[in-house]
Amino acid sequence: EVQLVQSATEVKKSGESLRISCKGSGYSFTSYWIGWVRQMPGKGLEWMGIIYPADSHTIYSPSFQGHVTISADKSISTAYLQWSSLRASDTAMYYCAKSLTSGWAYGMDVWGQGTTVTVSS
Amino acid sequence: QSALTQPASVSGSPGQSITISCAGTSSDVGGYNYVSWYQHHPGKAPKLMIYEVSNRPSGVSNRFSGSKSGNTASLTISGLQAEDEADYYCNSYTSSSTQVFGSGTKVTVL
Numbered sequence: 001e002v003q004l005v006q007s008a009t010e011v012k013k014s015g016e017s018l019r020i021s022c023k024g025s026g027y028s029f030t031s032y033w034i035g036w037v038r039q040m041p042g043k044g045l046e047w048m049g050i051i052y053p054a055d056s057h058t059i060y061s062p063s064f065q066g067h068v069t070i071s072a073d074k075s076i077s078t079a080y081l082q083w084s085s086l087r088a089s090d091t092a093m094y095y096c097a098k099s100l101t102s103g104w105a106y107g108m109d110v111w112g113q114g115t116t117v118t119v120s121s
Numbered sequence: 122q123s124a125l126t127q128p129a130s131v132s133g134s135p136g137q138s139i140t141i142s143c144a145g146t147s148s149d150v151g152g153y154n155y156v157s158w159y160q161h162h163p164g165k166a167p168k169l170m171i172y173e174v175s176n177r178p179s180g181v182s183n184r185f186s187g188s189k190s191g192n193t194a195s196l197t198i199s200g201l202q203a204e205d206e207a208d209y210y211c212n213s214y215t216s217s218s219t220q221v222f223g224s225g226t227k228v229t230v231l
Contacts, residue, residue, distance in 0.1 A: 035220075037167075044124065044225035045159070045167065045210050061219050062122060100172055105214040107157035107172030114166060 002026040004034075004096055004112035011118045012086050019082035020115045022096030029077035030054035033099035035108055036070060036081050040092040048094075050104050051079060059104075088121040125150065125211055125223035132229040133201045141226045143194040143211030149221060151192035155214035158187055158196045161225075162207045170209075171196060198228070206230045 007021040022034060035050040049060040053072040060070070072079040079096060094115050097108035126144040133139040143150065143158075150156055158171040169178050171187035174194065184199045194213070198205055211223035 037222075044208075045161070045212075045222045046124075047212070047220040047222055050220075059218060061221075062217070095166060097167075100169065100178070105153070105155040105220070107169050107178075107212070108159075108167075109169045109172075109178055111166035111168070 002098070002110050004098060004110055006094075006096060006112040006115045009116045009118075011120070014086055014088055014119055014121045016086050016119075017082070017084050018086055018117065019080050020094060020117065022079045022081075022112050024077045024079070024098065027098070030074050031102055033102075033104040034072065034079040035097050035099065035104070036068075036079075037095045037097060037108075038064075038092045039095070039114075040089075045095075048081070050099075052104070053077075053079065086117075086119045088119050090117060091119050092117060122215060122217065122219060122221045125213060125221055127209075127211060127223040127226045129224075130227045130229065132231055133198075134231045135201055135203065137201050138197060138199040139201060139228065141196045141198075141209055141211075141228070143196070143213075143223045145192050145194070145213055145221075147192060148216040149192075149213040150189065150194050150211075152216060153214045154189070156187070156189060156194040157212045158185075158194075159210045159212065160205075160207050161210060167210070201230055203230050 036048040098110040159167040
């Protein structure tokens with residue numbers, strides 16, 4: 001079974017750093033892109049960026065560039081989303097998702113269960 | 122990058138058909154056939170319903186169909202069922218080589 005399993009809920013304070021993870025299994029991790037999507041409380045989905053684990057080529061949404069870092073460790077089939085200095089406005093649910101094909105523009109067919117991040121000021 | 126424009130809510134009775142629109146520009150929806158649609162039940166992971174404007178992934182009911190005209194894409198749900206009640210989001214590739222989601226539509230089955 002193809003699945004993405006995300007790390008557990010995080011509760012942090014403003015200014016702290018954080019890295020959340022997304023582990024893929026049941027497929028060739030290096031053959032598909034992994035994207036990250038944010039959903040703030042009561043709001044819609046926002047596309048943050050995407051990474052190709054085979055070579056770590058990464059594309060960011062302009063809205064998130066410079067504030068988050070997307071990375072991957074292909075040796076353990078895991079992608080990461082990290083912050084060096086959290087803000088209260090980073091409080092949200094974060095999903096990772098796998099691309100439908102080896103091209104990343106077509107759609108995301110498998111999603112992680114989501115990681116809740118709560119940042120207090 | 123601004124979110125694509127969707128109606129906040131759409132409702133219908135069981136068995137009816139409803140259509141959700143997704144308005145963009147020539148730099149996203151109108152410029153590429155890379156429009157996808159996602160169903161999102163609160164508390165669960167989103168589910169891919171349509172990709173490349175009108176293609177259904179394996180396992181998705183044929184009651185769901187997608188289309189595009191100009192800068193606007195549409196998702197139609199026919200034979201509406203109680204289980205279809207959820208939030209729906211469109212997504213498009215953009216000329217900036219990124220993706221953008223729609224604002225989301227809450228579907229209510231009356």
